[in-house]
Amino acid sequence: xxxxxxxxxxxxxxxxxxxxxxxxxxxxxxxxxxxxxxxxxxxxxxxxxxxxxxxxxxxxxxxxxxxxxxxxxxxxxxxxxxxxxxxxxxxxxxxxxxxxxxxxxxxxxxxxxxxxxxxxxxxxxxxxxxxxxxxxxxxxxxxxxxxxxxxxxxxxxxxxxxxxxxxxxxxxxxxxxxxxxxxxxxxxxxxxxxxxxxxxxxxxxxxxxxxxxxxxxxxxxxxxxxxxxxxxxxxxxxxxxxxxxxxxxxxxxxxxxxxxxxxxxxxxxxxxxxxxxxxxxxxxxxxxxxxxxxxxxxxxxxxxxxxxxxxxxxxxxxxxxxxxxxxxxxxxxxxxxxxxxxxxxxxxxxxxxxxxxxxxxxxxxxxxxxxxxxxxxxxxxxxxxxx
Numbered sequence: 001x002x003x004x005x006x007x008x009x010x011x012x013x014x015x016x017x018x019x020x021x022x023x024x025x026x027x028x029x030x031x032x033x034x035x036x037x038x039x040x041x042x043x044x045x046x047x048x049x050x051x052x053x054x055x056x057x058x059x060x061x062x063x064x065x066x067x068x069x070x071x072x073x074x075x076x077x078x079x080x081x082x083x084x085x086x087x088x089x090x091x092x093x094x095x096x097x098x099x100x101x102x103x104x105x106x107x108x109x110x111x112x113x114x115x116x117x118x119x120x121x122x123x124x125x126x127x128x129x130x131x132x133x134x135x136x137x138x139x140x141x142x143x144x145x146x147x148x149x150x151x152x153x154x155x156x157x158x159x160x161x162x163x164x165x166x167x168x169x170x171x172x173x174x175x176x177x178x179x180x181x182x183x184x185x186x187x188x189x190x191x192x193x194x195x196x197x198x199x200x201x202x203x204x205x206x207x208x209x210x211x212x213x214x215x216x217x218x219x220x221x222x223x224x225x226x227x228x229x230x231x232x233x234x235x236x237x238x239x240x241x242x243x244x245x246x247x248x249x250x251x252x253x254x255x256x257x258x259x260x261x262x263x264x265x266x267x268x269x270x271x272x273x274x275x276x277x278x279x280x281x282x283x284x285x286x287x288x289x290x291x292x293x294x295x296x297x298x299x300x301x302x303x304x305x306x307x308x309x310x311x312x313x314x315x316x317x318x319x320x321x322x323x324x325x326x327x328x329x330x331x332x333x334x335x336x337x338x339x340x341x342x343x344x345x346x347x348x349x350x351x352x353x354x355x356x357x358x359x360x361x362x363x364x365x366x367x368x369x370x371x372x373x374x375x376x377x378x379x380x381x382x383x384x385x386x387x
Contacts, residue, residue, distance in 0.1 A: 060090040067095050076102060076109040086356040088349045096348070097257040100250070101269065103355040104276045118265070125229075125268035132232045133225060188232070191239050195227045198244040206344060208252060219255065222267040223247055226274060242332075245339045247274050249351055252344075277355075299334055300326045 067084050070077060081102060089096045101107040106121070107114055199220050203209040209219055223244060231239040250273050254266040262269070304326045308315040318324050332340060337354060339347050 060088075063087060064090040064093065064095060067099065068093070071095070071098060071111075074111055076111065078102065078109055082356040082358060086353050089352045092258075094258045094262070096352070097253050097259075097262065100253060100351075100355055101273060104273045106269065106273050106276060118269075121272055122265050122268040125271050128229050128233070128271075129225060132229050188228075191231055192228060194241065195224055195231070195239055195244070198241055199223045199227070202244050202248050203344060208255075209248065219251070222255075222270070223251060225267060226251070226271045229271065230275065230278075242336050243278075245336045246277065249339060249344075249348060250274055250277070253348065297327075300330050303330050303334070 063084055067081070067089065070081050070084065081099060085099050085103065089099055098107070102109070108117060200210075202220075202223065207213070207216060209223075210216060226247060227239055227243060230243070231237075247270065251266060251270040254269050254273075255263055257263045257266065304315070304319070307318075318326075338350055341347075342350060
């Protein structure tokens with residue numbers, strides 16, 4: 001029996017598109033459009049496209065009004081919100097940011113509880129940053145309290161740097177103890193360097209994430225903070241390449257919320273939503289669980305079974321004729337929730353559908369991948385394999 005190939009955890013890369021596309025801010029009102037390779041189109045096509053755009057615009061306006069109505073209720077009807085969101089959330093007005101927070105369980109269904117819940121979560125994240133992002137040198141130099149008297153004989157406290165000779169063994173830079181903060185710091189260095197590299201490579205085509213502007217650097221810092229904190233709070237998984245791609249859509253949407261207070265707290269909100277999102281398929285990032293019932297191999301097998309049930313002809317072509325193992329094309333689709341297969345504006349619309357599934361984004365992603373497999377088959381190429 002031929003052994004199953006090892007799961008490929010390669011760098012993420014974009015699949016080249018067949019048409020030139022204009023990248024725009026998904027939260028702006030500018031229409032997204034693409035031109036054919038010759039940069040021209042027939043007038044009849046333009047007319048049809050205009051008519052279709054008008055219909056789509058009318059549907060978006062109607063759906064936006066319905067979502068606004070649902071979000072204005074004292075108790076949110078999540079069934080209706082999921083139904084509307086699954087069709088795509090219209091850009092603008094900060095609707096997507098609020099709906100995603102509801103879909104991920106970050107906001108409770110009782111609207112009156114939102115302010116209290118947000119204050120609590122944002123305060124908790126601030127505590128995480130203060131505790132987990134501090135350099136050990138700042139901890140090592142503890143303050144010593146010495147009692148002195150003022151001119152009136154009143155006892156006051158004078159704080160000074162702790163003498164080097166009094167630094168506890170566990171907080172010494174050369175300590176190798178398991179509980180040593182410095183030993184842990186050095187162990188974290190390699191992961192932090194990987195996070196830094198991946199953050200800098202996140203969506204290099206978008207000025208929001210890439211570039212030397214203060215705004216882009218600030219956004220990169222937020223991604224870095226979230227990933228480091230997640231890694232430290234989840235030692236069983238820590239950081240795995242590709243998590244930055246799953247994190248990016250969440251932070252982008254929350255950071256572009258028209259509500260200034262929400263936008264300013266985007267990092268905290270994104271962290272908790274990221275944790276909630278990954279909770280549904282975090283085991284896919286754990287290499288030790290690859291061959292378990294909750295690992296990536298099991299999910300890929302499930303995808304293959306779904307494909308066989310829904311399109312046996314294509315399944316036989318892949319499995320029998322070309323013998324393309326699903327791991328070679330489905331691993332990235334599943335772990336990154338299709339973020340690398342489509343342009344960024346379209347991926348946000350896809351996530352509207354994925355997040356709206358009551359069984360979780362992963363379950364919806366697996367079934368949605370069937371459509372993408374068929375798309376790749378029609379295009380006759382996918383990751384270099386000819387179907």
